[in-house]
Amino acid sequence: MQKRYILGGVILLAMVGYLLYLSFGSSTSYYVTVSEFYDRGTELHDTSVRVAGKIADSPIDWNAADLELRFTITEGGENMRVLYQGAKPSGLKEGANILVEGEYPSDEVFQASQIILKCPSKYEPAE
Numbered sequence: 504m505q506k507r508y509i510l511g512g513v514i515l516l517a518m519v520g521y522l523l524y525l526s527f528g529s530s531t532s533y534y535v536t537v538s539e540f541y542d543r544g545t546e547l548h549d550t551s552v553r554v555a556g557k558i559a560d561s562p563i564d565w566n567a568a569d570l571e572l573r574f575t576i577t578e579g580g581e582n583m584r585v586l587y588q589g590a591k592p593s594g595l596k597e598g599a600n601i602l603v604e605g606e607y608p609s610d611e612v613f614q615a616s617q618i619i620l621k622c623p624s625k626y627e628p629a630e
Contacts, residue, residue, distance in 0.1 A: 534602055538579030553604045554583065554613065560597050567591075576601055587615040594620045 534553035535543070556576035564573040572587040574595075585603055595601075600621035605614045 536578045537583050538581045555602045585613045
């Protein structure tokens, strides 16, 4: 009878450990900057990746009819064109820090599936 409880406990612990491994693996994805992305060559092409940078001073093209957003992010002297299909975030403006998640196919336009805007001014001390 006790062997059954021990075996059940081991199976239960293994299942919980596996679920924790899966949840931590998906939530701890890192990001690369625009210059790091280009430094790695084609290694990151056609894979899901997060890229960080600032929205360049070039125009932000928003097509409300097609829910299509085009802009450029920059960092370290490198520029990356981005295409996002979805609603335009309210805080999207030139010079804002941004994190885009998606894929970079061979057409040289990053296909973003998610946009995360950073707002460092909230966390800086007042002068």
